[in-house]
Amino acid sequence: MDLRTVLVVGTGLIGTSAALALRKRGVRVLLADRDQGAVRLARELGAGEEWQPMKGGQSAAQAAERADLAIIAVPPAYVATELLELQRLDAARFYTDVASVKAEPIHRAAQLGCDLATYVASHPLAGREKSGPGAARDDLFLGRPWALCPTEEADPEAKAAVLRLIELCGANAVEVSAIDHDRAVAVVSHAPHVAASAVAARLADATDVALGLAGQGVRDVTRIAGSDPGLWLGILSGNASPVAEVLEAVANDLADAASALRALAEGDGTATNEITQLLKRGVVGHDRIPGKHGGPASSYAAVQVVIGDRPGQLARLFQVCDEVGVNVEDVRLEHAPGLPLGIAELSVEPDAAGTLTEALRERGWQVP
Numbered sequence: 287m288d289l290r291t292v293l294v295v296g297t298g299l300i301g302t303s304a305a306l307a308l309r310k311r312g313v314r315v316l317l318a319d320r321d322q323g324a325v326r327l328a329r330e331l332g333a334g335e336e337w338q339p340m341k342g343g344q345s346a347a348q349a350a351e352r353a354d355l356a357i358i359a360v361p362p363a364y365v366a367t368e369l370l371e372l373q374r375l376d377a378a379r380f381y382t383d384v385a386s387v388k389a390e391p392i393h394r395a396a397q398l399g400c401d402l403a404t405y406v407a408s409h410p411l412a413g414r415e416k417s418g419p420g421a422a423r424d425d426l427f428l429g430r431p432w433a434l435c436p437t438e439e440a441d442p443e444a445k446a447a448v449l450r451l452i453e454l455c456g457a458n459a460v461e462v463s464a465i466d467h468d469r470a471v472a473v474v475s476h477a478p479h480v481a482a483s484a485v486a487a488r489l490a491d492a493t494d495v496a497l498g499l500a501g502q503g504v505r506d507v508t509r510i511a512g513s514d515p516g517l518w519l520g521i522l523s524g525n526a527s528p529v530a531e532v533l534e535a536v537a538n539d540l541a542d543a544a545s546a547l548r549a550l551a552e553g554d555g556t557a558t559n560e561i562t563q564l565l566k567r568g569v570v571g572h573d574r575i576p577g578k579h580g581g582p583a584s585s586y587a588a589v590q591v592v593i594g595d596r597p598g599q600l601a602r603l604f605q606v607c608d609e610v611g612v613n614v615e616d617v618r619l620e621h622a623p624g625l626p627l628g629i630a631e632l633s634v635e636p637d638a639a640g641t642l643t644e645a646l647r648e649r650g651w652q653v654p
């Protein structure tokens with residue numbers, strides 16, 4: 287199915303990222319948001335042109351403006367009302383949304399009397415802790431899972447349109463029922479988010495000494511806690527029971543770990559067993575997370591390089607990787623507080639780590 291024109295309603299992080307990805311593939315993109323500033327910024331970023339809703343008595347040429355697909359990229363609670371309004375305007379042939387919860391918006395759409403034949407709900411499992419068009423990236427969805435949840439009423443052509451959208455954004459389609467989707471994301475996204483917030487909340491009144499000692503561990507565990515609380519309240523409320531169930535299990539594990547540590551502090555050496563078991567279960571769970579492109583979990587080797595805190599250092603580092611033909615799978619930076627240097631950690635295939643380390647040392651880089 288060909289997508290020539292796509293309408294994006296909600297030009298925030300996800301809507302604008304999808305729009306940028308589609309523009310890159312030559313698709314015409316129309317942009318709408320209740321916040322005109324968000325539309326303007328998305329347009330200036332090259333995400334498309336402003337949508338002019340059709341009025342009654344339109345000409346044939348204007349009717350041709352009807353988009354092939356509309357992507358509703360607004361907070362979950364507004365998806366169904368937006369769908370109803372867009373369908374009333376006959377704004378597109380087919381519709382999807384990208385909300386992080388699926389059962390409730392679909393249920394609400396049915397209640398409101400939306401046409402479920404032209405609507406296939408979806409959800410890209412990619413995002414950031416920042417909101418708004420300014421945080422958008424055209425490569426946000428590359429290699430990421432993108433769930434689609436067609437109902438029984440859905441027209442196969444509507445599903446084909448959403449599959450094409452997912453393909454154009456470089457993501458991997460995963461078809462799943464809305465109920466299964468919501469249970470799954472409670473485990474892999476929503477409960478982890480609350481857990482990250484709980485850990486980050488401990489830092490609110492941590493001492494300056496503690497914060498000065500913050501390393502990469504706490505940054506990794508709390509990154510998503512920086513997200514918009516309003517958006518996340520909507521996501522969690524839309525998937526409340528499945529998330530509560532996972533959180534209760536996490537809370538039990540945490541309570542058991544705390545009791546075991548209390549017992550250990552009081553001299554009960556056997557308590558180490560309980561802690562070891564939890565840590566080992568954690569390793570098993572972590573190892574089950576699939577790799578970058580949805581394939582089996584893979585562990586990369588980490589090459590750490592000392593870099594000066596000045597412009598152009600990373601570019602020079604990547605140039606060496608390029609020269610020796612080593613693909614960098616991931617990169618993360620750690621700044622040493624108060625020092626004019628930091629550590630860049632490059633994740634590479636294990637058999638490339640030696641080559642890269644040698645090449646870097648030969649060129650004068652400090653590889654500890």
Ligand SMILES: NC(=O)c1ccc[n+]([C@@H]2O[C@H](COP(=O)([O-])OP(=O)(O)OC[C@H]3O[C@@H](n4cnc5c(N)ncnc54)[C@H](O)[C@@H]3O)[C@@H](O)[C@H]2O)c1
Binds near residue numbers: 299324359361362412
């Ligand atoms: N943030 C993530 O990591 C992420 C990832 C995947 C999916 N999602 C889902 O994508 C959707 C958008 O999230 P986001 O992160 O892009 O948020 P965002 O805050 O960056 O953007 C949301 C945009 O929707 C607009 N909006 C709100 N109500 C509207 C309405 N009724 N009509 C038109 N525009 C409206 C806002 O003005 C804003 O520009 C949400 O449903 C969210 O659950 C988010």
Ligand SMILES: O=C(O)C(=O)C[C@]1(C(=O)O)C=C[C@@H](O)C=C1
Binds near residue numbers: 385412
């Ligand atoms: O990586 C992030 O910052 C995210 O918030 C992404 C994330 C996730 O949990 O993986 C968060 C919510 C979305 O619905 C989809 C993706």
